[in-house]
Amino acid sequence: MNKLGKKESPSRDDSIVCLGSFRTELRRLLPHIPDLTLLRWTGGKVLDPILDNYLNVPSSNPSSESCSDSSQPVELESDAMSKRVSFKKIGEKLGKAAGASSGTPVPAKGVVIGDKRPGESITSSPSKKSKADDGSKGKGVVIGPEAKKKATSSSKAPTIPTSAPSVAEKLLRGVIPPADKEKVEKLTLDQTATKLFHVIGQALVLGSSLAVRSREAREQASLQEGRAASMETEIAHLQKVAANLEQQLAESHAREQQANDELAKAKSDRDLLSDKFERSGMLVNELREALNKSKEFAVEEFKSSSEFMMAVEDSASKYFSEGFNFCKVQLRRHHPDLDLEGTVVDQDLLAEQDEAEEENDKEKTGRARGG
Structure with a gap:
């Protein structure tokens, strides 16, 4: 024991x-x-x-x-x-x-x-x-x-x-x-x-x-305080970075808005130029049409003038006179025994022929309109 x-x-x-x-x-x-x-x-x-x-x-x-x-x-x-x-x-x-x-x-x-x-x-x-x-x-x-x-x-x-x-x-x-x-x-x-x-x-x-x-507990509290201070510093740094990013974002938005404004202005200028070009094309066409009309009007006016008639008559008389003289020469060759010295063109006969041709033309025109 x-x-x-x-x-x-x-x-x-x-x-x-x-x-x-x-x-x-x-x-x-x-x-x-x-x-x-x-x-x-x-x-x-x-x-x-x-x-x-x-x-x-x-x-x-x-x-x-x-x-x-x-x-x-x-x-x-x-x-x-x-x-x-x-x-x-x-x-x-x-x-x-x-x-x-x-x-x-x-x-x-x-x-x-x-x-x-x-x-x-x-x-x-x-x-x-x-x-x-x-x-x-x-x-x-x-x-x-x-x-x-x-x-x-x-x-x-x-x-x-x-x-x-x-x-x-x-x-x-x-x-x-x-x-x-x-x-x-x-x-x-x-x-x-x-x-x-x-x-x-x-x-x-x-x-x-x-x-x-x-x-x-005190050590834990001091550690938590240190962590809180570190987190506050990190939060302040992040807030500063966020502020810088917001400023950069605002600047980028401003630049984007400026670029959009410039693009809109360029589009408006292009539309204006296209409108002007279309108007200029239309004006050119109008000028061409006016030129053609003026040419036609000038031709019609010249045709309706007395000068044109006189020129036509002169050219026709000259043509027919030359042709008549040529006919007389040919007749002399074939018929030397004929006397063609005093032979001239009958003007009245020519006028009648002209009237007959005009009447024929009018009849043809009336038929075409009626048909």
């Missing part, structure tokens, strides 16, 4: 590290409590240099009963399970312990810390406690001279009024929830102190966790 208990129990170094860190946090939270009192509360065995015994170990000396009752652990006190403690007694004992340690400090020759962790096997039976005590005897760690000096110097620190019994009682009442007060009233002194330190340790863990979370 002893070997099994030794295997299950933590190592001495782990206990020292755990108790050392726990006492550091308690010192930070309770600066007015002396070092020896904190050692008693944490379950350590404190050696009295005068009495040459451990203060928190059960003793038959009645004078040391007040000191041993105020801080001895539940594993070292076999008859402590039957004791019931109220908050008022706890406050009075805490006040006496604080006054005794702050009134006449005595340099400690050595401090022994057991390897048993606080709060371990609180609900175990008395037989198991005695076995655990047998296995843990003689395994304490003695702190060196430097630690002694620190302990004596810290024990000389002045105490503040919060070490009074009423204040300690209020402190204990404030730490323990109302729902657990009935259970706490049934606990012994060391069990109550162990519960108190357990609650304080949980509060320390919770505080450190909250501190880590708050630091992470």
Whole structure:
């Protein structure tokens, strides 16, 4: 059983590290409590240099009963399970312990810390406690001279009024929830102190966790602020680029509108030129028609003039006279015996022939219109 208990129990170094860190946090939270009192509360065995015994170990000396009752652990006190403690007694004992340690400090020759962790096997039976005590005897760690000096110097620190019994009682009442007060009233002194330190340790863990979370939240907030600032810078840059693009788009729209206006003007000029060309073509055609009409009119007018008639008559008379003379020459050749000297053209006969031809022409024209 002893070997099994030794295997299950933590190592001495782990206990020292755990108790050392726990006492550091308690010192930070309770600066007015002396070092020896904190050692008693944490379950350590404190050696009295005068009495040459451990203060928190059960003793038959009645004078040391007040000191041993105020801080001895539940594993070292076999008859402590039957004791019931109220908050008022706890406050009075805490006040006496604080006054005794702050009134006449005595340099400690050595401090022994057991390897048993606080709060371990609180609900175990008395037989198991005695076995655990047998296995843990003689395994304490003695702190060196430097630690002694620190302990004596810290024990000389002045105490503040919060070490009074009423204040300690209020402190204990404030730490323990109302729902657990009935259970706490049934606990012994060391069990109550162990519960108190357990609650304080949980509060320390919770505080450190909250501190880590708050630091992470601050880092996350700063990161988000940096991202927001970067996004704001990027948004400003994008807005500037958008403004430049809008300006370029407006300029392109203006150029496009100007090109459209010029194109519309060119189309209107082309339409105007085409209209002018059509008009000029029509004018040329009209001029050509007018020229042809003028030529025809000139010919008709010349034909209707007396000069034309005279020219026609002259040319005809000349033609016919020449032809008549030619006929006479031919007749002389064929009929040399004929006398053709006095023969002339009968003008009346020619006029009658002309009238007959005109009448024939009129009849032909009337027939053509009637048919």
